[in-house]
Amino acid sequence: MAIIHPQLNVWWVSQLLISWLLFTALYWLVNHSQRFNNWELTIQKKWLGLHTGWGWQLIANLFDPKLLVLWDFLLAGWLMFQGQLARSLFVLVTLGTVDVLGIMIKHTVKRTRPGTFTQARPSYSFPSGHTLGITVMALMFQMLWTNHWGHIVILLIWLLVIVSRLTLHAHYPSDVIGALLLAYGWWIGAELLYLVIMR
Numbered sequence: 411m412a413i414i415h416p417q418l419n420v421w422w423v424s425q426l427l428i429s430w431l432l433f434t435a436l437y438w439l440v441n442h443s444q445r446f447n448n449w450e451l452t453i454q455k456k457w458l459g460l461h462t463g464w465g466w467q468l469i470a471n472l473f474d475p476k477l478l479v480l481w482d483f484l485l486a487g488w489l490m491f492q493g494q495l496a497r498s499l500f501v502l503v504t505l506g507t508v509d510v511l512g513i514m515i516k517h518t519v520k521r522t523r524p525g526t527f528t529q530a531r532p533s534y535s536f537p538s539g540h541t542l543g544i545t546v547m548a549l550m551f552q553m554l555w556t557n558h559w560g561h562i563v564i565l566l567i568w569l570l571v572i573v574s575r576l577t578l579h580a581h582y583p584s585d586v587i588g589a590l591l592l593a594y595g596w597w598i599g600a601e602l603l604y605l606v607i608m609r
Contacts (some may be wrong), residue, residue, distance in 0.1 A: 416597075416598050416602055416605070417605070418602060418605050418606070422598055422602060423602070425594075426595055426599055426602065429591050429592075429595035429598065430591075430595045432591050433588060433592050436584055436591065437515070437519070437588065439584070440519060440521060440584055441519055446584075450582050450583060450584055451524075451582070453583065454583065467578070469570050469571055470571075470574045470575070470578060473540055473543070473544050474540065475509060475512075475539040475540060475542070475543045478505070478543040478544065478547060479505070479506075479509075481547060482501060482502060482505045482547065483502070485501055485547070485550065485551070486501045496604075496608060497604075500600070500604050504546060504550065504596070504597065504600040505543065505547065507600075508542060508543075508546050508593060508596045508597075509539070509543060511592070511596070512537055512539050512592065515537060516533075516534040516535070516537070516539070517534065519534065519536045520534055521534055521535050521536040521582075521585070522535065523579075523580060523581070524579045524580075524581070524582060535580070535581050535585045536581075536582075536584065536585045537585055537588040537589035537592055538575050538580070538581045538585045538588075538589040539589070540571055540574075540575050540589075541572055541575055541581075541586045541589035541590060541593070542592060542593050543593075544567070544568055544571045544572070545568065545593035545594065546593045546597050548564050548565070549593070549594070549597045551564045552565075553601075
């Protein structure tokens with residue numbers, strides 16, 4: 411049984427609106443408040459130590475946004491094999507559109523990554539693409555996969571990916587929080603749309 415599954419009611423529409431409002435507020439702070447950015451930099455230096463061990467690098471590579479596309483196709487293929495063609499297509503569209511939205515926001519905000527992050531090529535950090543993708547995937551998996559142990563495994567993977575983004579100093583905390591809010595709101599909106607279409 412799914413842990414959470416959006417329904418067409420006031421509770422879920424309220425959660426959709428709240429997640430989008432909080433994301434918009436955070437977007438504004440990151441984009442326009444130097445005081446907020448300085449405060450966050452202090453928090454990161456004081457509380458989030460840099461750990462670049464192979465384990466964190468492996469997690470980051472396994473759940474890279476580009477590789478999450480493969481995981482998405484595997485999930486869609488499994489759903490198609492189960493005879494759920496509409497759900498299969500919706501899974502592909504949901505993750506694909508949220509990834510495109512995340513990239514567009516990154517190139518609008520143009521927030522540079524923390525100075526302690528080592529990377530092959532420069533890229534932007536708000537919102538976290540890893541967090542965005544893994545959160546949408548985890549929400550879809552928990553809704554579609556009824557195995558209790560499967561939910562625990564998905565939760566652990568989700569947490570490891572999020573922690574890896576912070577311990578590797580690939581992101582500021584607000585990059586991760588923003589991605590969580592955006593992913594949650596996008597997933598609810600997509601599920602509500604799916605319910606309307608499939609009525």
